[in-house]
Amino acid sequence: xxxxxxxxRNIRKVFAGVVALDAMSLVIKPGEIHCLAGENGSGKxxxxxxxxxxxxxxxxxxxxxxxxxxxxxxxxxxxxxxxxIYQDFSLFGNLTVAENLAMNxxxxxxxxxxxxxxxxxxxxxxxxxxxxxxxxxxxxxxxPTAGKQLVAIARALMSDARLIIMDEPTTAxxxxxxxxxxRIVRDIQARGIAILFxxxxxxxxxxxxxxxxxxxxGRKVAEGPTGDFxxxxxxxxxxxxxxxxxxxxxxxxxxxxxxxxxxxxxxxVPGKCEDLSLAIRPGEIVGLSGLLGSGRTDLALALFGxxxxxxxxxxxxxxxxxxxxxxxxxxxxxxxxxxxxxxxxLFLPQSIKRNMLATSYERLAPKLVIDRSxxxxxxxGMVRAMQIATPTAEKPVMQLSGGNQQRVVLARWLLTDARVxxxxxPTVGVDVGSKAEIHAKIRELAQHHGLAVLMISDxxxxxVQNCNRIVLMHRGCFIEDLPAAAVTxxxxxxxxxxxx
Amino acid sequence: MALLRRxxxxxxxxxLLAMVLIGTINPAFWQLDNLFSLMRSNVIIGIMAxxxxxxxxxxxxxxxxxxxxxxxxxxxxxxxxxxxxxxxxLPLLAATLMGLAFGAVNGFxxxxxRMIPLIVTLGTSAMxxxxxxxxxxxxxxxxxxxxxxxxxxxxxxxVSVTKADGTTYGLTAMVLIYLGLALAMHLxxxxxxxxxxxxxxxGDPEAARRAGFDLRKTIFFIYCVAGALAGFAGLxxxxxxxxxxxxxxxxxxxxxxxxxxxxxxxxxxxxxxxLGTMLGVFMLVMVKNSLIxxxxxxxxxxxxxxxxxxxxxxxxxxxxxxxxx
Ligand SMILES: Nc1ncnc2c1ncn2[C@@H]1O[C@H](COP(=O)(O)OP(=O)(O)OP(=O)(O)O)[C@@H](O)[C@H]1O
Ligand SMILES: [Mg+2]
Numbered sequence: 001x002x003x004x005x006x007x008x009r010n011i012r013k014v015f016a017g018v019v020a021l022d023a024m025s026l027v028i029k030p031g032e033i034h035c036l037a038g039e040n041g042s043g044k045x046x047x048x049x050x051x052x053x054x055x056x057x058x059x060x061x062x063x064x065x066x067x068x069x070x071x072x073x074x075x076x077x078x079x080x081x082x083x084x085i086y087q088d089f090s091l092f093g094n095l096t097v098a099e100n101l102a103m104n105x106x107x108x109x110x111x112x113x114x115x116x117x118x119x120x121x122x123x124x125x126x127x128x129x130x131x132x133x134x135x136x137x138x139x140x141x142x143x144p145t146a147g148k149q150l151v152a153i154a155r156a157l158m159s160d161a162r163l164i165i166m167d168e169p170t171t172a173x174x175x176x177x178x179x180x181x182x183r184i185v186r187d188i189q190a191r192g193i194a195i196l197f198x199x200x201x202x203x204x205x206x207x208x209x210x211x212x213x214x215x216x217x218g219r220k221v222a223e224g225p226t227g228d229f230x231x232x233x234x235x236x237x238x239x240x241x242x243x244x245x246x247x248x249x250x251x252x253x254x255x256x257x258x259x260x261x262x263x264x265x266x267x268x269v270p271g272k273c274e275d276l277s278l279a280i281r282p283g284e285i286v287g288l289s290g291l292l293g294s295g296r297t298d299l300a301l302a303l304f305g306x307x308x309x310x311x312x313x314x315x316x317x318x319x320x321x322x323x324x325x326x327x328x329x330x331x332x333x334x335x336x337x338x339x340x341x342x343x344x345x346l347f348l349p350q351s352i353k354r355n356m357l358a359t360s361y362e363r364l365a366p367k368l369v370i371d372r373s374x375x376x377x378x379x380x381g382m383v384r385a386m387q388i389a390t391p392t393a394e395k396p397v398m399q400l401s402g403g404n405q406q407r408v409v410l411a412r413w414l415l416t417d418a419r420v421x422x423x424x425x426p427t428v429g430v431d432v433g434s435k436a437e438i439h440a441k442i443r444e445l446a447q448h449h450g451l452a453v454l455m456i457s458d459x460x461x462x463x464v465q466n467c468n469r470i471v472l473m474h475r476g477c478f479i480e481d482l483p484a485a486a487v488t489x490x491x492x493x494x495x496x497x498x499x500x
Numbered sequence: 501m502a503l504l505r506r507x508x509x510x511x512x513x514x515x516l517l518a519m520v521l522i523g524t525i526n527p528a529f530w531q532l533d534n535l536f537s538l539m540r541s542n543v544i545i546g547i548m549a550x551x552x553x554x555x556x557x558x559x560x561x562x563x564x565x566x567x568x569x570x571x572x573x574x575x576x577x578x579x580x581x582x583x584x585x586x587x588x589x590l591p592l593l594a595a596t597l598m599g600l601a602f603g604a605v606n607g608f609x610x611x612x613x614r615m616i617p618l619i620v621t622l623g624t625s626a627m628x629x630x631x632x633x634x635x636x637x638x639x640x641x642x643x644x645x646x647x648x649x650x651x652x653x654x655x656x657x658x659v660s661v662t663k664a665d666g667t668t669y670g671l672t673a674m675v676l677i678y679l680g681l682a683l684a685m686h687l688x689x690x691x692x693x694x695x696x697x698x699x700x701x702x703g704d705p706e707a708a709r710r711a712g713f714d715l716r717k718t719i720f721f722i723y724c725v726a727g728a729l730a731g732f733a734g735l736x737x738x739x740x741x742x743x744x745x746x747x748x749x750x751x752x753x754x755x756x757x758x759x760x761x762x763x764x765x766x767x768x769x770x771x772x773x774x775l776g777t778m779l780g781v782f783m784l785v786m787v788k789n790s791l792i793x794x795x796x797x798x799x800x801x802x803x804x805x806x807x808x809x810x811x812x813x814x815x816x817x818x819x820x821x822x823x824x825x
Contacts, residue, residue: 054710076711090710094703094770095696103700107691107712114691 005030005065005162005194006051006082012464013046013218013416015399018391020046021218022499028163033185033190035226036198037239039431040403041256041389044198045087045261048411050166051319053077063207072197078108081162085169087402087429089152098123100140101155108159120126126158128183145339146292153181158478162190165196168402170204174217174458175493182208198409200403200431202231214238214317229434234483239433241297247484248443250284250468258282259318261452262334262420264303267312272298273476276312280420282450287484290473291499296456297339299473300422303454304336305329307363316420317334330359335418337409339425339456345409348395353379353393355408387437403430410438414445424456439466460496461489474499507764507819511779514576518783522790529790532661533669538789540671544676544740545756546781547733550685550761551726553777557689558722559769560617561757564606564625565599566749568727569734571632572598577744578636579649588653595735596728602628603727621734625753632746639742654739673734681729688772694721702769711823746808751802758809759784767813784808 006029013021019427021043028034036042049055051062063070091100101123106114108285120136125135132150140151147170155465168406170178179409185195185208205212212229214237216224222229222237233395260279267276272296281288289343290296301452302310303321314321321332329336338345347354356379357364364378379393386407386424390400397408406429413421424440426434457463463470464484472480472495479496479497523529529575548565555562582589584782601639617776618749643651657670689695697718700708763780765772787808791801 052710075711078712088706088708092700092703092707092770094766095699098695103696103711106696111693114693114696116691220700408529 004028004063006080007063007066008047008051008060009052009063010060011047011057011062013043013050013055014058021050021057023219024215025220026213028194028196029211030162031189032211033189033195033209034196035197035205035474036201037199037205037212037234037238038215041401042215042238042431044215045113045167045220045401047197047215048084048198049169051077051163051165052082060075076160077105078409081160083156083159083161084148084161085152085156087167087171089148090274091140091148091151091155093139095140096126096136096140096267097134097143097151098136100151101126101136101158104159107493112340122158126154130154141183144292146174146177147261149173149294152161153184157184160332161188161193163194163196165198167198168200168429170199171202171425175496176291178204181331200235200429200435202432203250205234205269206231216240235432238431247464248446248466248468249485250446260315260452261317261450262303263313263315263318264314265315267299267302269295269298269302269307269310269476272307272491273302273473275446276478278471278481279480280452280454282452283446284454285446285455285467287455287457287467287470288473289458289460289463289470291495291496294499295475295476296473297424298476300336300454300456303420304423305331306336317396321364329354330416330418333417333419334422335416335420336422337413337414337424337426339428340468345412346405348398349396350388351394352383352388352397352400352408355397356382356393356412356415359412363416366467375500379416381417385414385441386411387434403434406430407434407438410441414441418451420452420454422454425458426455426458427459427462436460442466460492464492472496506537508773508776510778511764511776511783513816515779515783515786518786522786526790526799530791533663535672535823538738538786539675541785541789542778542781543672543674544733545752545759545785546778547681547729547821548759549735549781550681550774551729551803552690553763553765553772553774554698554722555617555726556757556760556765556767557702557769558704558718559697560610560689560722561722561767562606562617562619562621562726563757564602564628564752565726565730565756566752567625567628567632568599568602569730569737569752571602571628571734571736571747572596572731573748573763574632574636574744574746574805575645577641577650577738581641581645586649591647591650592732592735595731597731599731599734599770600724600728602731603624603724604720606727607723608821611716612721627706630663636746638746643742646738646742650735651740651742654736672740674740676806677736682774682778686823689715689774692723694718698722699770702766702771708727716752754805754809755784755788756781757810758805761812761816762808764816766816768817769808771816780812 006028008024008026011021011024014191023041024047028045031293035042036047046055050057053076056071062072098120102119105122123136130150130153134150140148159414169181173181197209198239209226212224213220214234216238257324258281261282265277268274276299297487301307305326305328308324314323316332323329323332357375358380364375383390388404388407397405427438430438446453455463455467464487470482470484470487470492471478473500528534551565552562554746566795575598576591576595605624607618609615610617628692656673658673658676660668662668665718697713699716700713702720719793759781761767762783764776791804
């Protein structure tokens with residue numbers, strides 16, 4: 001009847017009253033590259049967890065090779081060749097790369113003993129297969145995000161997989177790494193392995209996949225060969241509407257040039273970045289791009305008081321400040337939305353409200369007692385303004401989808417009355433619909449509240465569309481400072497490609 | 501370089517430093533009989549520490565093992581007296597099994613109800629102690645009633661030396677049992693999947709579940725082994741001190757946890773080694789022993805042990821944060 005390797009039929013999943021999936025159907029054919037598109041909170045991650053046996057559906061059927069599976073468990077899913085690379089990678093930070101890689105093989109073979117030599121051999125093979133350099137003896141916790149992801153991908157590739165599911169695999173990768181990943185994806189497809197790919201980057205989806213399923217509010221709304229789709233169509237299916245995007249224009253006010261909101265003079269972080277000078281005036285949105293390791297994050301951290309040993313000057317509204325702690329940075333009016341929201345930004349088990357108010361408590365409680373009604377008002381306003389999909393602000397952040405978590409982080413900083421907003425990958429893992437909303441919010445803050453915004457991103461299009469200037473960074477130095485009106489996505493990408 | 505980065509090397513360095521320091525203050529420290537007696541004091545704490553190490557690695561904590569140890573010990577000896585049995589192997593086995601059964605209760609609550617291990621083990625600890633004193637008895641069993649076979653067994657020496665004044669002293673053979681168990685624990689942790697699953701569970705429970713580890717097995721194994729080691733150590737202890745006291749081991753959990761953390765195990769789970777733990781145990785015993793020799797009051801000894809726990813935990817937290825950065 002069906003020629004699918006794995007098929008979901010009318011799957012339903014309810015979390016404490018929230019319907020995450022409702023009559024969701026999905027067919028993945030053997031050896032195909034399939035993309036799952038949908039807005040934040042539409043249920044993509046939940047679909048994956050059902051396919052991999054992590055969640056048990058409340059209704060519907062799972063079929064593998066046309067045969068229904070009574071109760072899918074993680075072990076059974078793995079035995080059937082379903083491998084998942086999770087958004088959080090699901091690695092053991094306290095163990096070495098080698099052991100992380102070999103773990104599933106050992107478990108699959110139901111070993112009782114640990115053979116370290118074989119562990120290394122397995123790991124070596126996995127890494128070679130991926131065609132990357134990884135120190136097998138390094139502890140995974142010590143690797144950068146991109147490195148952790150490589151380990152997770154290498155691990156999934158090595159089992160006798162028939163389907164590899166990747167939940168937003170490219171969010172933390174640079175363009176170059178994405179190309180490597182795609183090369184690998186095509187390579188494993190050539191071996192007859194199917195790939196299910198979740199991404200918010202339309203272009204990537206259209207580039208890599210053969211078939212696309214679009215999901216909205218826990219239901220399949222469209223399905224077909226990739227050739228039948230384009231960006232606008234996917235967007236329409238995802239959101240039920242169209243999205244317009246105009247570039248951001250900033251014109252200096254008449255009269256003498258205003259004092260820069262943020263100015264850095266000769267900022268140096270030993271070994272990371274050198275002699276950086278930059279001025280951002282009120283209302284400006286300055287984009288910053290560069291390869292991973294170019295020093296862009298170090299600059300951001302220095303501005304947020306996390307690198308007390310920096311040299312050089314930082315001025316806010318013309319007044320020199322010394323930023324040795326994050327408290328000093330916040331007091332100086334700087335807000336920082338980190339790259340890795342999961343480990344740097346959020347207290348996952350805590351409620352949305354608490355997470356949002358985390359940096360505002362001092363303001364809310366001038367005399368040690370929190371003004372509850374004001375706190376309530378502020379959170380409610382933000383939940384609405386940021387359109388966070390939740391019935392209540394008391395829900396733990398953990399239970400939100402990835403994109404909604406990102407909105408909570410943003411909301412927190414918007415509440416601090418910051419004058420300088422530093423965004424590191426502000427829309428990583430955020431769908432097109434919410435991306436547009438977040439961008440609109442950022443523009444509004446710059447335009448109407450006079451914030452200076454420094455937007456760090458790998459997504460060149462995002463910078464071109466939302467910044468009035470783009471600064472390119474390489475090996476710790478500013479290479480170029482381009483007016484956004486004079487560049488296109490292509491010219492900037494091409495320029496970035498020349499950095500190696 | 502790799503050797504220098506290992507926490508065991510650092511701990512060994514600190515230990516050596518402490519030994520030199522103590523040796524300078526009190527030259528008698530380096531005398532063979534003092535060293536022998538130090539090693540003897542390592543045995544019971546060391547065996548229990550192996551269990552606590554396993555629990556800490558898995559991300560849990562166990563404060564019930566002293567209660568289990570005393571219950572297993574007292575019940576076994578009471579049983580031996582009641583039956584008139586005088587042996588070594590069977591009683592040790594019985595005490596071990598009793599500890600194991602108590603440990604299984606911990607495992608049950610931790611696994612089944614996903615309860616915080618601290619609360620579970622606080623609860624079982626109080627219950628077991630209460631039951632022992634309330635139902636079984638409060639009276640000490642002295643040397644005159646203690647089973648002789650146990651005492652003779654615990655009195656075995658590996659080497660013995662005769663001093664100039666004719667008195668003899670030796671190194672107890674119980675050290676070999678401790679070393680044997682430590683070696684076994686090392687092998688389990690390093691070369692078995694169940695050992696690795698403890699590290700995995702302590703590293704990231706969610707990832708461990710997804711990877712397909714049988715966490716029920718792992719958790720039961722961990723708490724059963726910790727209980728079994730406590731039961732075994734409890735009975736061995738009574739043989740070594742010729743006394744079965746149902747109020748023994750009060751406050752020992754602090755010492756043992758201090759020793760394990762001192763040995764580099766992370767209080768957050770996922771990290772720790774047998775070698776480090778053995779060094780930690782040695783350090784703790786040595787410090788306490790020196791405090792006694794220096795006639796420091798027992799209350800002040802408590803302060804020192806508390807300080808050690810806090811300092812060692814702070815240090816390991818600092819280390820883990822640096823690693824993650
Ligand atoms: N463990 C949970 N408990 C309660 N609600 C949950 C849980 N996991 C997911 N949900 C809810 O189910 C819905 C679907 O979430 P899911 O994570 O599948 O979305 P997603 O499509 O992956 O979104 P994103 O693109 O933001 O990652 C959301 O409304 C989310 O809040
Ligand atoms: Mg998701």
